Amino acid sequence: xxxxxxxxxxxxxxxxxxxxxxxxxxxxxxxxxxxxxxxxxxxxxxxxxxxxxxxxxxxxxxxxxxxxxxxxxxxxxxxxxxxxxxxxxxxxxxxxxxxxxxxxxxxxxxxxxxxxxxxxxxxxxxxxxxxxxxxxxxxxxxxxxxxxxx
Numbered sequence: 142x143x144x145x146x147x148x149x150x151x152x153x154x155x156x157x158x159x160x161x162x163x164x165x166x167x168x169x170x171x172x173x174x175x176x177x178x179x180x181x182x183x184x185x186x187x188x189x190x191x192x193x194x195x196x197x198x199x200x201x202x203x204x205x206x207x208x209x210x211x212x213x214x215x216x217x218x219x220x221x222x223x224x225x226x227x228x229x230x231x232x233x234x235x236x237x238x239x240x241x242x243x244x245x246x247x248x249x250x251x252x253x254x255x256x257x258x259x260x261x262x263x264x265x266x267x268x269x270x271x272x273x274x275x276x277x278x279x280x281x282x283x284x285x286x287x288x289x290x291x
Contacts, residue, residue: 155221156254161213162199163220164264167228167250168207172243175205180239181284184208187231196223199261200268200287204275209268211255211287224250265289 169176176184181203188210192198195218199211214220232245255261265287272282 162255164253165210168247170244170247180235183234184231185284200265202268202271203284
């Protein structure tokens with residue numbers, strides 16, 4: 142369970158704590174087409190790039206229209222800065238190399254401070270099941286990873 146919790150609000154409420162794991166979701170902008178397989182590869186590469194330096198990844202799934210991540214920022218990095226880095230880098234890459242124009246991602250993101258081991262397992266299972274709930278006949282989804290899958 143995280144220690145002292147702070148709160149701020151944009152359109153959505155955001156809670157912050159030191160040494161916490163967060164479940165984060167962001168969506169592609171409504172004017173954008175679904176992410177292609179190559180674009181999902183680029184998003185996964187961006188998520189993994191600073192893993193172990195700026196944050197520790199606990200799980201992720203990159204869907205055709207949204208991303209879910211379980212992440213634990215290091216003490217030197219704030220969650221908002223990590224999200225800005227991911228969204229900014231991937232938006233620029235998708236525009237430059239995949240021909241996208243305009244806003245790629247919605248401005249706001251949803252985050253939830255994970256408060257218990259039970260909630261941790263629930264969010265991890267949600268990530269692992271997300272593509273199979275959307276596409277029940279799917280056998281393998283390469284843009285999916287969580288602690289314990291190795």
